[in-house]
Every structure is written in C-alpha cells, then in structure tokens.
Amino acid sequence: xxxxxxxxxxxxxxxxxxxxxxxxxxxxxxxxxxxxxxxxxxxxxxxxxxxxxxxxxxxxxxxxxxxxxxxxxxxxxxxxxxxxxxxxxxxxxxxxxxxxxxxxxxxxxxxxxxxxxxxxxxxxxxxxxxxxxxxxxxxxxxxxxxxxxxxxxxxxxxxxxxxxxxxxxxxxxxxxxxxxxxxxxxxxxxxxxxxxxxxxxxxxxxxxxxxxxxxxxxxxxxxxxxxxxxxxxxxxxxxxxxxxxxxxxxxxxxxxxxxxxxxxxxxxx
Amino acid sequence: xxxxxxxxxxxxxxxxxxxxxxxxxxxxxxxxxxxxxxxxxxxxxxxxxxxxxxxxxxxxxxxxxxxxxxxxxxxxxxxxxxxxxxxxxxxxxxxxxxxxxxxxxxxxxxxxxxxxxxxxxxxxxxxxxxxxxxxxxxxxxxxxxxxxxxxxxxxxxxxxxxxxxxxxxxxxxxxxxxxxxxxxxxxxxxxxxxxxxxxxxxxxxxxxxxxxxxxxxxxxxxxxxxxxxxxxxxxxxxxxxxxxxxxxxxxxxxxxxxxxxxxxxxxxx
DNA sequence: AGGTGTGAAACTCTTCACAGCA
DNA sequence: TGCTGTGAAGAGTTTCACACCT
Numbered sequence: 001x002x003x004x005x006x007x008x009x010x011x012x013x014x015x016x017x018x019x020x021x022x023x024x025x026x027x028x029x030x031x032x033x034x035x036x037x038x039x040x041x042x043x044x045x046x047x048x049x050x051x052x053x054x055x056x057x058x059x060x061x062x063x064x065x066x067x068x069x070x071x072x073x074x075x076x077x078x079x080x081x082x083x084x085x086x087x088x089x090x091x092x093x094x095x096x097x098x099x100x101x102x103x104x105x106x107x108x109x110x111x112x113x114x115x116x117x118x119x120x121x122x123x124x125x126x127x128x129x130x131x132x133x134x135x136x137x138x139x140x141x142x143x144x145x146x147x148x149x150x151x152x153x154x155x156x157x158x159x160x161x162x163x164x165x166x167x168x169x170x171x172x173x174x175x176x177x178x179x180x181x182x183x184x185x186x187x188x189x190x191x192x193x194x195x196x197x198x199x200x201x202x203x204x205x206x207x208x209x210x211x212x213x214x215x216x217x218x219x220x221x222x223x224x225x226x227x228x229x230x231x232x233x234x235x236x237x238x239x240x241x242x243x244x245x246x247x248x249x250x251x252x253x254x255x256x257x258x259x260x261x262x263x264x265x266x267x268x269x
Numbered sequence: 270x271x272x273x274x275x276x277x278x279x280x281x282x283x284x285x286x287x288x289x290x291x292x293x294x295x296x297x298x299x300x301x302x303x304x305x306x307x308x309x310x311x312x313x314x315x316x317x318x319x320x321x322x323x324x325x326x327x328x329x330x331x332x333x334x335x336x337x338x339x340x341x342x343x344x345x346x347x348x349x350x351x352x353x354x355x356x357x358x359x360x361x362x363x364x365x366x367x368x369x370x371x372x373x374x375x376x377x378x379x380x381x382x383x384x385x386x387x388x389x390x391x392x393x394x395x396x397x398x399x400x401x402x403x404x405x406x407x408x409x410x411x412x413x414x415x416x417x418x419x420x421x422x423x424x425x426x427x428x429x430x431x432x433x434x435x436x437x438x439x440x441x442x443x444x445x446x447x448x449x450x451x452x453x454x455x456x457x458x459x460x461x462x463x464x465x466x467x468x469x470x471x472x473x474x475x476x477x478x479x480x481x482x483x484x485x486x487x488x489x490x491x492x493x494x495x496x497x498x499x500x501x502x503x504x505x506x507x508x509x510x511x512x513x514x515x516x517x518x519x520x521x522x523x524x525x526x527x528x529x530x531x532x533x534x535x536x537x538x
Numbered sequence: 539a540g541g542t543g544t545g546a547a548a549c550t551c552t553t554c555a556c557a558g559c560a
Numbered sequence: 561t562g563c564t565g566t567g568a569a570g571a572g573t574t575t576c577a578c579a580c581c582t
Contacts (some may be wrong), residue, residue, distance in 0.1 A: 022475075063544065312564090329566080
C-alpha cells in the first residue's frame with residue numbers, strides 16, 4: 001500500500017510544522033512541572049522561559065494546536081497538558097522494544113523518562129544467549145530469535161536500536177518486517193528503511209563533534225578579535241588548503257574570560 | 270534591543286550554516302569508512318547516499334568549506350577527511366569530563382565513538398562516595414568535590430552531564446565556573462548558562478515522543494484514507510486528529526472546561 | 539492594563555537546474 | 561562527457577508588531 005501516498009493535500013489544519021512538534025515535549029515537561037506545583041495558569045512569557053524558548057515562538061506553536069489560551073490571562077496548565085499529550089499521542093500506550101542490551105541498552109531500559117510518559121518497555125532483546133533470561137532493570141532479556149514473535153504478540157510499533165553499528169541494519173530490517181514503523185536508532189550508522197517508516201537517530205559522537213566545532217570557533221574568535229584589534233580588518237577568505245602544516249591553534253582551557261561582554265560581530269551563535 | 274540590530278556584517282567567509290555543521294560529522298563518518306576501504310575518490314552522489322542525504326545538499330555543504338572537489342571526477346577521500354576534521358576541530362585533542370556515572374554515564378564512558386574522534390575521556394565524576402575509585406570502562410571514578418581541580422588541571426572545555434535532572438543545573442554551574450564552555454546535557458531539564466557557553470541536549474524521551482506523534486498520525490491517516498474512500502465528500506474544515514473517532518473538541522471548542530476532568534496524562538518529571 | 543493570536547517580514551535551509559571546468 | 565560549484569527559486573522557521581479580547 002503506500003502507493004504514492006506521500007502527498008500533503010488534506011486540510012492543512014492538521015499540518016503542525018515539524019519544528020513545532022519537536023518542541024511540544026519541551027512544553028509538556030515544563031507544564032507538568034507547573035502542574036505538580038498546582039499552578040493553575042501560566043503566561044506565554046513564563047512558560048517560554050521554563051521551556052527555554054522565546055514567547056513569540058511558543059504562542060505561534062500553540063496557535064497550530066488551536067486557541068487554548070485566554071487573552072489577558074494566559075494558558076490553563078491542566079488543560080494544556082491534556083491537549084499536548086493528546087496531540088503527541090501520549091494518551092495511549094506505546095509498547096517499545098529495545099534491541100541490544102549492552103551498556104547503552106541497559107541504561108535505556110532503566111531510564112525513567114520512558115515509563116513516565118506513555119511508553120512501556122515491552123521487551124528487551126539481545127543476540128547473546130548468555131544474556132537471555134537475565135533481568136535488566138527488572139525485565140528479563142529475551143533472545144533475538146524471538147524478535148518477530150515478540151513484536152507481533154505485543155503489537156509493538158516502536159523499536160529502539162542500541163546494538164553495535166555492524167548489525168543495526170539487519171536488526172532494523174527484521175523490526176520493520178515484523179511490523180515496527182518507528183525506530184529510534186542509537187547505532188552510529190545510516191539506516192535505510194522503506195517509505196512509511198520513521199527513523200530518528202541519536203548519535204553521541206556527532207553531538208560532541210558539533211560542540212567541538214563551536215568550541216574551536218570560540219578559540220579562533222579570541223585570536224581573531226586580538227588580531228583585528230591589532231591590525232585593521234580584512235578576513236581571510238576560506239582557509240587555504242594545501243597547508244597541512246598549520247598547526248591548529250593549540251591552547252584551550254586556561255584563560256577563562258570573565259564577562260562575556262565583547263562578542264565580536266564575527267558571527268554569534 | 271527591540272530594534273533590529275543586524276549582526277553579521279558582510280564577510281560570510283567564515284559563516285558555515287549551522288545545518289551544514291550538523292551534517293559534517295555524518296560526511297566524516299562515511300568518508301572514514303571509504304578511507305578504510307582505500308577508496309581514493311568519491312562523487313557527491315555516492316557520498317550522499319552513504320551519508321543519507323541528497324547530493325545537492327552535500328555539494329552545497331561542501332561549497333561552504335571551499336572548492337575541494339574536482340569536476341568530472343569527484344572528491345579526494347583522504348583530503349576531504351582531513352579538511353572536515355580540521356573544520357570540526359578534530360585535529361586537536363579534546364579532553365572531556367563525564368559527570369554522573371549511573372547507567373547512562375557508564376555507557377558513555379565506554380562508548381567507542383568518543384575516543385575514535387579527537388575526544389578523550391579525561392575524567393569520570395560522581396557525587397556518590399561509594400563510586401569513588403571504582404573503575405568504569407577502565408577509568409577510575411573521582412568524587413565531585415574535586416570537579417574544579419580536575420577541570421582546570423586537564424584544561425577541560427567540554428563537559429557531559431549525565432546526572433539526574435535535579436542536580437543538573439548545579440553541576441552545570443560548577444562546570445561553567447570552572448571553565449567549561451561546551452556542555453552536552455543528557456538530563457531532562459533546561460540548563461541556563463551565561464553567554465558564550467554552548468549547550469546541546471540529548472533527550473531520549475523527547476525523541477520517543479516525536480516518534481509517537483508521527484506514529485499516531487500514521488494510524489489516523491489510514492482511518493482517514495478509508496473514510497475518504499467511503500465518503501469522499503464535503504470535507505469539514507475542522508479535521509479529525511488522531512484516530513478519527515473520538516471526541517475531538519472542534520478547534521476552539523466552546524467550553525474549555527469540559528475535558529478537564531479526565532486529564533490522563535500522568536507522569537511526573 | 540495584560541496577554542493571546544496571527545498576518546507579514548525576515549531569515550534560514552533545501553532543492554533546482556545549469557554554467558563551466560577537468 | 562561527467563560531475564562540481566553555485567545563483568536563484570522555493571519551502572520552512574523565526575521574529576516582529578499589533579489588532580483584539582478579557
């Protein structure tokens with residue numbers, strides 16, 4: 001099935017932007033905290049601060065869900081918690097399987113954040129026979145031979161892959177064949193899946209590399225700022241390749257700059 | 270500040286788009302794999318496939334780094350590996366501390382992807398005295414009392430927070446005060462940091478919630494398709510969310526108080 | 539007043555399509 | 561000929577600013 005059903009014709013009323021969807025869990029968490037403190041209503045300004053975004057963005061995001069606020073007052077916390085939960089599909093139960101119970105898989109199995117939302121760890125699966133039957137986070141590990149059976153019996157549609165990269169694709173293929181249509185991939189590899197299957201990936205090393213890029217730039221900016229102050233202007237256009245010699249600006253750490261203050265006009269975050 | 274204050278002068282030379290930076294690690298991984306197989310050159314088409322993006326995007330991305338390809342041929346693998354590594358700052362050594370050695374922290378400590386790039390786990394830090402001295406992934410855990418000393422002695426500028434949410438902000442504050450300027454946060458909480466400090470967050474439960482949203486929509490689409498086939502007539506502007514059925518308060522539904530009662534969303538933080 | 543909801547402007551990112559070089 | 565590099569068009573996202581409701 002899935003014949004070219006890729007289009008986006010439908011009444012665009014249901015078209016919540018992806019960027020907004022990605023922030024809903026953030027709002028939900030902040031709202032939940034407010035709810036626990038029995039705060040009845042909250043303004044976009046306050047909620048935005050708690051969620052770490054700006055208020056205009058938050059209001060725009062909520063406007064895609066409907067008009068759930070009251071002018072001059074704010075948003076009803078409980079009501080909004082309910083609406084967002086529903087929108088995200090958290091009012092229903094989502095059985096999840098975790099495949100690959102190594103360090104990471106075990107950590108995921110014990111992660112409270114899963115259970116606390118609508119997610120339920122339906123099974124832990126590992127290919128190592130020595131693991132079979134051993135309880136991890138209170139759940140007995142099952143052997144991967146039974147993967148298909150587990151998926152279909154529990155009606156699992158979300159799978160988490162925490163295996164080594166080398167076997168991730170084949171695990172993925174089996175999950176998909178068994179009926180899983182959403183995959184959270186922790187293996188550092190690109191998974192290919194048929195249309196209609198969603199994959200999200202979390203890659204620890206990639207996150208660190210992005211940080212390193214910015215970290216390096218900070219160091220470079222300091223130097224640049226100095227150079228600029230000393231010389232006049234003129235930014236070197238695109239570093240010249242060839243020179244493999246150019247030792248990277250060593251140094252790091254030390255020299256903490258107290259107040260951020262300056263921030264040169266050379267490209268902020 | 271309300272009034273426009275256009276940053277970014279002209280120069281654009283050093284302005285690599287954030288979206289591009291986020292993909293560089295992906296390209297680097299694919300290139301590294303090619304390099305290991307001693308593949309000398311690769312076309313944008315091939316590399317894009319290996320990295321899971323489309324070729325136009327890849328070429329555009331590389332164009333921000335400079336002209337490193339050869340028309341009619343492709344890109345030199347080794348050269349590109351070097352250029353991207355340099356751009357990301359991976360040609361230098363980045364000592365990293367991991368704070369919070371629970372399940373997740375231990376998994377991170379043992380994660381091969383760190384060491385394989387320029388990252389070196391300089392220290393593991395935990396607040397539990399019972400952990401102190403115990404080796405995890407071959408590295409002895411140190412007590413958090415020594416956090417400041419460790420950071421400054423090793424010149425650490427990148428910190429990973431894998432503590433419970435409740436203490437993440439205070440750990441963050443100490444890291445920043447000690448000189449850390451980039452933080453990778455696994456705790457499900459919003460960290461506030463001074464200007465000049467970068468924070469990236471990885472939130473497992475958020476990723477799952479996003480998947481759930483799409484998963485739910487798939488179910489809804491099936492129902493919708495059926496309904497469409499059956500009826501196929503006047504579309505009510507509103508639009509039914511989720512699984513069609515259900516009592517969906519049409520948009521700004523009149524009474525906001527109605528559904529308040531059943532708020533099923535449980536979950537504490 | 540106080541604060542939401544939202545057009546419109548500004549900005550960023552992606553995709554197209556093709557000139558131009560090896 | 562084959563493939564890169566890139567201007568330009570298009571799509572998506574963020575920010576502004578203010579009308580409008582309570």
